[in-house]
Amino acid sequence: MLSRVELSERMGFTVAAMTNIVRSLLSDGFIEEAGSSGNTGGKPRTLLRIKGDSAYAVGVSVDLESMSFVLVNLAGDVVDTLPTRASPQGDETLAAEIARGVDDLLERTEVPRDRVIGVGIAGQGPHGRSATGRASAGPYADQWLDDEVGHLVTRGLDLPVLIQNDANAVAAGEFSLSLDARTSGNFACVYLGESGLGSGIFTDGQLLLGSNSYAGAIAHLSIDVDGPECFCGSRGCLELYSAPRSIIEAVRAHDEDAADDAIGVAASGPVTMSDVARVYSAARSGHPYAAELVSDIARYVASASATMATLLDLNLIVFSGDGFLGIEELCLTAARDVAGRFMEVGARPGFAVRMSQLGPGNVAAAVGAAVGALEALPMQVPPLIAASGGA
Ligand SMILES: [Zn+2]
Numbered sequence: 001m002l003s004r005v006e007l008s009e010r011m012g013f014t015v016a017a018m019t020n021i022v023r024s025l026l027s028d029g030f031i032e033e034a035g036s037s038g039n040t041g042g043k044p045r046t047l048l049r050i051k052g053d054s055a056y057a058v059g060v061s062v063d064l065e066s067m068s069f070v071l072v073n074l075a076g077d078v079v080d081t082l083p084t085r086a087s088p089q090g091d092e093t094l095a096a097e098i099a100r101g102v103d104d105l106l107e108r109t110e111v112p113r114d115r116v117i118g119v120g121i122a123g124q125g126p127h128g129r130s131a132t133g134r135a136s137a138g139p140y141a142d143q144w145l146d147d148e149v150g151h152l153v154t155r156g157l158d159l160p161v162l163i164q165n166d167a168n169a170v171a172a173g174e175f176s177l178s179l180d181a182r183t184s185g186n187f188a189c190v191y192l193g194e195s196g197l198g199s200g201i202f203t204d205g206q207l208l209l210g211s212n213s214y215a216g217a218i219a220h221l222s223i224d225v226d227g228p229e230c231f232c233g234s235r236g237c238l239e240l241y242s243a244p245r246s247i248i249e250a251v252r253a254h255d256e257d258a259a260d261d262a263i264g265v266a267a268s269g270p271v272t273m274s275d276v277a278r279v280y281s282a283a284r285s286g287h288p289y290a291a292e293l294v295s296d297i298a299r300y301v302a303s304a305s306a307t308m309a310t311l312l313d314l315n316l317i318v319f320s321g322d323g324f325l326g327i328e329e330l331c332l333t334a335a336r337d338v339a340g341r342f343m344e345v346g347a348r349p350g351f352a353v354r355m356s357q358l359g360p361g362n363v364a365a366a367v368g369a370a371v372g373a374l375e376a377l378p379m380q381v382p383p384l385i386a387a388s389g390g391a
Helices: 004-011 015-028 091-109 147-157 166-177 179-184 244-257 273-284 288-312 328-344 363-376
Strands: 031-037 045-050 056-062 066-073 078-086 116-123 130-132 161-165 187-193 196-203 316-320 352-355
Touching: 004 015, 004 045, 015 031, 056 091, 056 166, 056 363, 066 091, 066 363, 078 091, 078 363, 091 116, 091 147, 116 147, 116 166, 116 363, 147 161, 161 166, 161 363, 166 179, 166 187, 166 196, 166 316, 166 363, 179 187, 179 316, 187 288, 187 363, 196 288, 244 273, 244 288, 273 288, 288 316, 288 328, 316 328, 328 352
Parallel strands: 056 116, 116 161, 187 316, 316 352
Antiparallel strands: 031 045, 056 066, 066 078, 130 161, 187 196
16 A cells, blocks of 8 residues: 555655546545554555555466466455366367357456456467457467467457466566565576476566567577487477477386386377376385476476576576475475575575465466456446445
């Protein structure tokens, strides 16, 4: 909660201009007065806070196998989530299932549709932010989660849609909602999803996009220059050792050769997170091959994250995504070992590593996507009748 004077200082407006803005937001019902500040020595200042139930956004994270849905209010609080749903292939089917999930979530929470600013969708795809308006068509890109999906969802729901890269959505959400990320302004979110690894990076308080909007492709940071060839053209990329696809390929090869202590993943077919969870569980139970594999994943991810932190002078790394579920402590310990060595030699004071505070696994990307929608989409909800129009 802040006063008009504090708001004007933070936003660089005069107190008079801020008072006018606040009057308008109060009369529209988007903020409310919440008591006054005491003990400041001068005249008590009226404190203001965002009125959470004045507007909402739905966040959706779309991965290879599953989708997560969350409803977030204007204050950034998660109001409700749906149980994870399957993520279907094909733009039209995918858009229809996203629209169905949004409808179900709004129905069960009884939030009126005219209070919903829009839908944020995070997944593999464009790294910049791309918004589609209400029920309008537009130029389409040719990517898996792209503007075509956004337009189809917009048409199905008659709500604006914002498409975001999943790792960037987590980073932007952390910057908006977590004090340490906001204070730092120089941090990265490493996202280990079903489809692989990515990262969203903030430098000097800005999301880093790069010349092709592909900044943060930590999956293709080489950790072995003599390693196997990667589909990106490089060798020994982190992706080849730590992505779910690579983990399952390694375990399948192991299981074929070692029938006595097979880990028991599906011998063929699509890679599933339940098989990845089986590998993590075997590692926790002391299966020698699984334990070594998972320990290596943690060390590689920690090392690549530390390299990125050194390269870009970051002081916070945040882990998120379904791929970390069940190995959080192992990965945090490996990363903190690196941080400890930084401290020993006097480098990177204050460097910290933690799990995302937005939500567990891929839910973090859904929350980040909703926050992105609240911040970037035009406010098209009607004003609430305000209790106070005071200055
Ligand atoms: Zn690569």
